[in-house]
Amino acid sequence: MSTILECRGLTKKYGKKQALKSVDLDLESGRIIGLLGPNGSGKTTLIKLINGLLSPSEGALLIAGNEPGLKTKEIVSYLPERTYLNENQRVSDVMNFFEDFYSDYDRSRSKDMLERLAIDPTARIKTLSKGTREKVQLILVMSRRAKLYCLDEPIAGVDPAARDYILDTIINNYDENATILISTHLISDVENILDEVIFIKDGQIRMQTAVDDIRVKQGKSVDALFREVFRC
Amino acid sequence: MLKKLFKYEWKEISKSLIILHGIVLLFAVLTRISFAVSGGLNENSTIAGLFFFLSIMVIGTAAIFTVVFIGYRFYKDVFTDQGYLTNTLPVTPQQIIISKGLTGILWMVLDIIVVIAAIFIIMADKETFSNLSQLMKEVIGYLFHGRSLLTGCLIVATIVLTPFVSVLKMYVSVSIGSLLSGHKLLGSVGVYAGIYVVEQIIMIITIAVTGNSFISSSLESENAWEMQVTGVQIANTTMIINLIISLIIFIAGFFVTKYIMTKKLNLQ
Numbered sequence: 001m002s003t004i005l006e007c008r009g010l011t012k013k014y015g016k017k018q019a020l021k022s023v024d025l026d027l028e029s030g031r032i033i034g035l036l037g038p039n040g041s042g043k044t045t046l047i048k049l050i051n052g053l054l055s056p057s058e059g060a061l062l063i064a065g066n067e068p069g070l071k072t073k074e075i076v077s078y079l080p081e082r083t084y085l086n087e088n089q090r091v092s093d094v095m096n097f098f099e100d101f102y103s104d105y106d107r108s109r110s111k112d113m114l115e116r117l118a119i120d121p122t123a124r125i126k127t128l129s130k131g132t133r134e135k136v137q138l139i140l141v142m143s144r145r146a147k148l149y150c151l152d153e154p155i156a157g158v159d160p161a162a163r164d165y166i167l168d169t170i171i172n173n174y175d176e177n178a179t180i181l182i183s184t185h186l187i188s189d190v191e192n193i194l195d196e197v198i199f200i201k202d203g204q205i206r207m208q209t210a211v212d213d214i215r216v217k218q219g220k221s222v223d224a225l226f227r228e229v230f231r232c
Numbered sequence: 233m234l235k236k237l238f239k240y241e242w243k244e245i246s247k248s249l250i251i252l253h254g255i256v257l258l259f260a261v262l263t264r265i266s267f268a269v270s271g272g273l274n275e276n277s278t279i280a281g282l283f284f285f286l287s288i289m290v291i292g293t294a295a296i297f298t299v300v301f302i303g304y305r306f307y308k309d310v311f312t313d314q315g316y317l318t319n320t321l322p323v324t325p326q327q328i329i330i331s332k333g334l335t336g337i338l339w340m341v342l343d344i345i346v347v348i349a350a351i352f353i354i355m356a357d358k359e360t361f362s363n364l365s366q367l368m369k370e371v372i373g374y375l376f377h378g379r380s381l382l383t384g385c386l387i388v389a390t391i392v393l394t395p396f397v398s399v400l401k402m403y404v405s406v407s408i409g410s411l412l413s414g415h416k417l418l419g420s421v422g423v424y425a426g427i428y429v430v431e432q433i434i435m436i437i438t439i440a441v442t443g444n445s446f447i448s449s450s451l452e453s454e455n456a457w458e459m460q461v462t463g464v465q466i467a468n469t470t471m472i473i474n475l476i477i478s479l480i481i482f483i484a485g486f487f488v489t490k491y492i493m494t495k496k497l498n499l500q
Contacts, residue, residue, distance in 0.1 A: 048499065051319075051320050052319065052320070052497070053315075053316065053319055053320070053497055053499045054497065054498070054499070055494075055495050055496065055497065070322055070323070070324055073320055073321065073322040073323075074322040076320075078316075078320050080316040082313050082316065083313065084313050084314050084315075084316040084317040085317075086244070086314060088247075097240065100236050100240075101233070101236065101321050101322060101323070102322070
């Protein structure tokens with residue numbers, strides 16, 4: 001297994017507020033990793049830094065040995081916590097867009113998933129419900145054969161049935177050499193698909209461990225451990 | 233990738249601008265027809281007058297909207313929610329600036345062409361065309377000959393550079409405005425106004441200083457020819473200073489915008 005992500009002393013400040021405090025982190029390839037923490041713990045900041053949407057105040061961040069930039073954007077597939085689709089476009093227009101820009105985009109995957117969810121590719125984005133837009137976005141992101149997937153709160157805004165579909169989509173499209181980093185505070189919904197968890201609080205990594213270790217050695221579920229670590 | 237970015241930006245920006253400029257031409261044609269029916273603008277031709285007024289309004293709106301829309305497209309695509317896609321594409325910030333900038337410049341040129349065409353549709357007849365071509369010949373003959381050659385070249389350089397500078401001025405204003413934590417659009421307008429004010433102050437100082445020195449030296453001769461030469465010298469110096477300021481804004485605008493997109497992106 002190789003290291004897909006390395007952070008050394010990674011710090012991000014917004015004015016006087018420190019969103020990330022000297023984070024050291026290594027993520028191995030071929031894992032599904034939960035980035036778990038309460039609201040405002042620094043999950044989104046870390047994911048934005050990985051995607052080059054923010055610049056570190058201090059420290060270093062490397063993806064497959066490269067700083068965030070052109071090379072890393074080719075191998076990272078990012079699902080932000082908001083909709084970035086152009087509302088005036090049709091679903092098929094966005095598929096064309098992905099096909100044009102991402103060499104690892106597999107159109108047939110998108111077509112299959114859209115068909116299964118009965119989403120019309122000719123529909124305009126603005127005519128779709130919020131939940132359907134989120135599904136379209138997830139389908140596009142998971143249709144790439146990326147090395148690292150960063151999914152920021154992929155299940156926060158959808159109903160439980162859609163949550164199951166989204167998690168199935170993630171599992172079914174998971175390439176064993178790829179790494180999936182899922183940020184969420186809805187632990188119980190995701191814990192069955194995770195290989196590893198990272199607990200983050202107040203911009204600091206509190207724990208990074210394999211899910212099996214939590215279950216076997218500590219005899220707890222991830223959700224129970226999370227509640228213990230983050231007890232108010 | 234630059235070609236692909238240009239293709240998508242052109243498609244996106246042109247949707248609204250083609251419709252708007254189509255309306256400009258439609259109003260020009262309607263005005264011309266109403267002129268033909270009523271025999272031109274006179275006190276009995278209310279409809280022709282109304283169409284003429286509306287055409288002027290539509291032309292003005294199109295010109296202002298085109299410029300504002302070019303700046304807004306950059307803001308929306310790079311610094312709002314859509315920026316989450318734009319800034320994670322496997323392209324460089326300079327490719328984004330160049331592709332969007334080129335479409336903006338092309339639309340500024342197209343806007344000018346459509347506005348001129350609309351004015352011709354409304355006003356022009358055979359006599360206008362022959363007078364205009366005569367005037368153009370005289371102006372070109374005067375400007376690109378002997379002592380005025382430099383003035384001619386400076387005018388052409390200013391005309392060519394203007395759309396490039398206008399676009400980069402908007403992009404850098406939007407980029408600096410986006411550094412604020414709130415009221416980013418308002419901040420962008422403030423930065424744009426600030427750049428404009430600084431430009432104008434430099435120009436006024438330049439005109440005052442060069443004008444004063446040229447006039448005081450030529451007043452001693454009281455010769456009409458030398459007075460004319462002085463006028464040309466003032467115009468040339470002013471245009472040279474203006475070109476230098478424009479080039480600085482263009483180059484600094486590009487690099488500051490690129491720096492902000494690379495190092496100071498602040499998507500919230």
